[in-house]
Amino acid sequence: DTAVSQTPKYLVTQMGNDKSIKCEQNLGHDTMYWYKQDSKKFLKIMFSYNNKELIINETVPNRFSPKSPDKAHLNLHINSLELGDSAVYFCASSQGVGLAGKNIQYFGAGTRLSVL
């Protein structure tokens, strides 16, 4: 059983399109995250939701919009895709935030997005 699963694994699309990446966790965690790993392999946080509430919103273009229908899901919608959006996007979850022992983040396998 995959703990944090993302779909699709690969996504190739044209500039200007709108696309979504889905993330689901079956760990019963309260907190979920989206990260972007660029071509230089740097991982940067984009968003975080705790109990379906947005708690981290980094400086990300508003073309990116996360949606959390329930605690187990955090989807990422990207409008008007640009070449610079090409990267690997990782979803992660943790039991909670703030308290020792609840911070360990568990990552999905990533979605490689290529914008042509």
Added chain:
Amino acid sequence: KQEVTQIPAALSVPEGENLVLNCSFTDSAIYNLQWFRQDPGKGLTSLLLIQSSQREQTSGRLNASLDKSSGRSTLYIAASQPGDSATYLCAVNRWAAGNKLTFGGGTRVLVKP
């Protein structure tokens, strides 16, 4: 602004040798520090988490130390094996309420048989 640096960016060692991976951070006001392993085409796997009040954590052949005042952490992997070949990332959590991780660029390790 927190910055996390990992040096070297790549490391190649013969099997059996001990590995020493370094991580430095600019803001010592951290909540905890995590070491992750990333295999090609896969996600990150958490290896060790050290709370800011701790000096070290151990798990099997892995030992991570933390010196908050000097802004450094070191991951030691004893008796390296080819299966240890991967990219190792450290990340600092500087905001307990949000569990926001700032990552270093990683050290790519190759253990040669």
